[in-house]
Amino acid sequence: MKYPLSEKYNTPELMAKIMGPNPLKLEEELLTGHRIPAGAVVCDLGSGQGLTSVFLAREYGFKVYAADLWSDPEENRIFFHEMGLTDDQIIPVKADAEALPFDKEFFDAVVSTDSYNYFGRNPDYLDEKLLPFVKKGGYLYIAIPGMKQDCHDHLPKELLLSWTPEQMDYMHDTVYWKKMVSQCKGAEIVTVEEMESNEEVWADWLKQENEYAIGDRKSMEAGGGNYLNFIKIVLRKKF
Numbered sequence: 236m237k238y239p240l241s242e243k244y245n246t247p248e249l250m251a252k253i254m255g256p257n258p259l260k261l262e263e264e265l266l267t268g269h270r271i272p273a274g275a276v277v278c279d280l281g282s283g284q285g286l287t288s289v290f291l292a293r294e295y296g297f298k299v300y301a302a303d304l305w306s307d308p309e310e311n312r313i314f315f316h317e318m319g320l321t322d323d324q325i326i327p328v329k330a331d332a333e334a335l336p337f338d339k340e341f342f343d344a345v346v347s348t349d350s351y352n353y354f355g356r357n358p359d360y361l362d363e364k365l366l367p368f369v370k371k372g373g374y375l376y377i378a379i380p381g382m383k384q385d386c387h388d389h390l391p392k393e394l395l396l397s398w399t400p401e402q403m404d405y406m407h408d409t410v411y412w413k414k415m416v417s418q419c420k421g422a423e424i425v426t427v428e429e430m431e432s433n434e435e436v437w438a439d440w441l442k443q444e445n446e447y448a449i450g451d452r453k454s455m456e457a458g459g460g461n462y463l464n465f466i467k468i469v470l471r472k473k474f
């Protein structure tokens with residue numbers, strides 16, 4: 236597919252901020268035809284170093300809360316200012332997705348790219364930890380790295396070149412994720428489907444010279460990518 240919005244961010248400085256396969260391209264595909272109104276208050280859940288949050292604020296006109304556990308919100312704030320965004324447009328927050336520090340029904344929508352698989356693998360997570368903070372009728376758009384078919388009991392050797400079985404446990408197929416989110420009582424499933432983006436988002440990541448990208452090259456060069464995909468999950472909180 237074509238990525239006219241993400242291409243604008245394809246500079247070495249900005250790509251140095253990605254923390255995995257190009258999250259902007261994933262987000263652009265995830266949000267194609269989305270139903271979140273401009274000006275909506277959106278939580279970028281697991282926003283990392285904030286590149287996806289900048290993208291949501293600048294390209295879609297959302298007011299974004301960049302919520303993340305591992306990154307430093309003050310470093311992210313400096314980056315947001317450098318990108319020409321104000322404290323009214325984008326707000327960095329240190330937050331654990333398991334204990335979000337927001338008012339109930341605060342968000343019009345949640346967008347989460349390459350992070351939901353860390354905390355969303357619990358059937359009670361949505362009802363207990365995330366949906367309370369979303370307005371009724373609000374959307375959740377989630378893009379995660381996945382597997383074409385779950386194979387945790389016979390992991391291919393190509394994948395084990397870069398990841399341990401414990402790390403592979405963060406990745407699952409669409410069947411697993413459909414089953415996981417269908418146990419949620421408070422939201423209806425709009426879709427759970429394999430994404431089109433795959434090779435091009437990996438290519439952008441494997442070009443990076445950080446230790447994680449370099450480590451991932453071993454598996455991908457040996458053909459590990461044949462077992463992997465990205466998965467789009469869209470949910471709507473019930474009225």
Ligand SMILES: C[S@@+](CC[C@H](N)C(=O)[O-])C[C@H]1O[C@@H](n2cnc3c(N)ncnc32)[C@H](O)[C@@H]1O
Binds near residue numbers: 252
């Ligand atoms: C691979 S990075 C992706 C970051 C960003 N979305 C991107 O694509 O550039 C995964 C992110 O998930 C976040 N994360 C993991 N567990 C989390 C939790 N319990 N609450 C909030 N964020 C979490 C980490 O802080 C990390 O920044």
